[in-house]
Amino acid sequence: MQSLITKQPFIMKKQYSLLVLSLLLMACGSDKKKSVSDIIENGNLEELRFKRAELVSDSDVLLNDIASIDKAIAELDTVHKLALITTFKVKDTLFNHYLELQATVQTKENILLNAEYGGVLQQIYVTKGQQVRQGQLLAKIDDGGLSQQLAQLQIQADLSKTTYERQAKLWSQKIGSEMQYLQAKSNFEGQQKAVVQLQQQLAKTTLTAPFSGTIDDIIIERGNVVAPGMAIMRLVNLRNMYLEADVPESYIANVRKGTEALVDIPTLPETLVTTINQVGNYINPNNRSFKIEVLLSNKEGLIKPNLTAKVKIKDYSNPNAMLIPLSVISENADGEQYVYLAKDNGENVYALATRVIIETGKAQGDFIEVVNGIKVGDAIIYEGARTVKEGQKVSVLN
Numbered sequence: 001m002q003s004l005i006t007k008q009p010f011i012m013k014k015q016y017s018l019l020v021l022s023l024l025l026m027a028c029g030s031d032k033k034k035s036v037s038d039i040i041e042n043g044n045l046e047e048l049r050f051k052r053a054e055l056v057s058d059s060d061v062l063l064n065d066i067a068s069i070d071k072a073i074a075e076l077d078t079v080h081k082l083a084l085i086t087t088f089k090v091k092d093t094l095f096n097h098y099l100e101l102q103a104t105v106q107t108k109e110n111i112l113l114n115a116e117y118g119g120v121l122q123q124i125y126v127t128k129g130q131q132v133r134q135g136q137l138l139a140k141i142d143d144g145g146l147s148q149q150l151a152q153l154q155i156q157a158d159l160s161k162t163t164y165e166r167q168a169k170l171w172s173q174k175i176g177s178e179m180q181y182l183q184a185k186s187n188f189e190g191q192q193k194a195v196v197q198l199q200q201q202l203a204k205t206t207l208t209a210p211f212s213g214t215i216d217d218i219i220i221e222r223g224n225v226v227a228p229g230m231a232i233m234r235l236v237n238l239r240n241m242y243l244e245a246d247v248p249e250s251y252i253a254n255v256r257k258g259t260e261a262l263v264d265i266p267t268l269p270e271t272l273v274t275t276i277n278q279v280g281n282y283i284n285p286n287n288r289s290f291k292i293e294v295l296l297s298n299k300e301g302l303i304k305p306n307l308t309a310k311v312k313i314k315d316y317s318n319p320n321a322m323l324i325p326l327s328v329i330s331e332n333a334d335g336e337q338y339v340y341l342a343k344d345n346g347e348n349v350y351a352l353a354t355r356v357i358i359e360t361g362k363a364q365g366d367f368i369e370v371v372n373g374i375k376v377g378d379a380i381i382y383e384g385a386r387t388v389k390e391g392q393k394v395s396v397l398n
Helices: 002-033 037-042 047-075 144-170 178-203
Strands: 084-085 087-089 094-105 111-113 117-123 138-141 206-208 214-218 232-236 242-246 258-266 272-279 290-295 308-326 339-346 351-364 369-374 377-379 393-396
Touching: 037 047, 084 117, 084 214, 094 351, 138 232, 242 308
Parallel strands: 084 393
Antiparallel strands: 087 377, 094 242, 094 308, 111 232, 117 138, 138 206, 214 232, 242 290, 258 272, 258 308, 272 290, 308 369, 339 351, 339 377, 351 369, 351 393
């Protein structure tokens, strides 16, 4: 009887536990029907903790399932493994290489007109900016009486000429002596030379235009005293201009008279196409260069002396050059340059990246000539050229 009584509390405790478990299972069943918002709204801590554990367990199962599916897809689908690239076909095209140089605009008809005789600047016959012709009188310096001396000397020269002509006529008739004839001849010739010399001296008192052009500046005004060598005005002709540039001696075999040149001047909207007019024969020992002159046409007068310009001289031309962008070229540890070709595997599903060693020539802008290693029609990898590897499968987007 006593043993039965002692077992009764244990049985009651076990029945209580089963009851609690049944309630929890019922609660679990009902929680699955409840939404997260409903559980949160109820504010039951036990329900919240149970719901969280349930969601975590479900998420783990889902992640495992997704990983299994991804693994199966990776084994069956090979397309997603391909690197995406673009290519361009190698073509032969005309390639002109230009040597770029800094140059300065010059004109040989840009001079200061200086006084050759000392005296008062008596008259100026032109104004600043005026167009003048070659030989036109520009200014006059007071001759200090030279014109009067010339007039007197001319009279004496005329008399000596008359005397000589009469003496020569008499001597032809054997009248008079040979000495008289020779003296008359000598006196006449001396007077003539004196007249020419004084005329040359008097010509220095006038200033004339050595070529046609424009009076750019008048430095000394009328009434001032000038001395030999003093600048009076500047005369400029802007029609026949040229560029002067220094060319490195390494290009001496490529730069010749008549070579094509492209000229860019800031004041002009377009590029001038011209030729080299003169090539210097002297190598400057300071910078190891020689000078060239490039003719410029300046019909509108927009080009001015001392303007800076950029001249491009064509030093190389190839009508069948293979050009590729500089950005696709890489270099290995041995200093060799290479590019990647996209070669078809024959199935049209993917291509193989194949590395090819190349030899390059001259570069112009963003492109460079390839002289060996590739041929016309090759597909060179463009986008993705820096990331692909030898033998890698690639998918060509273009």
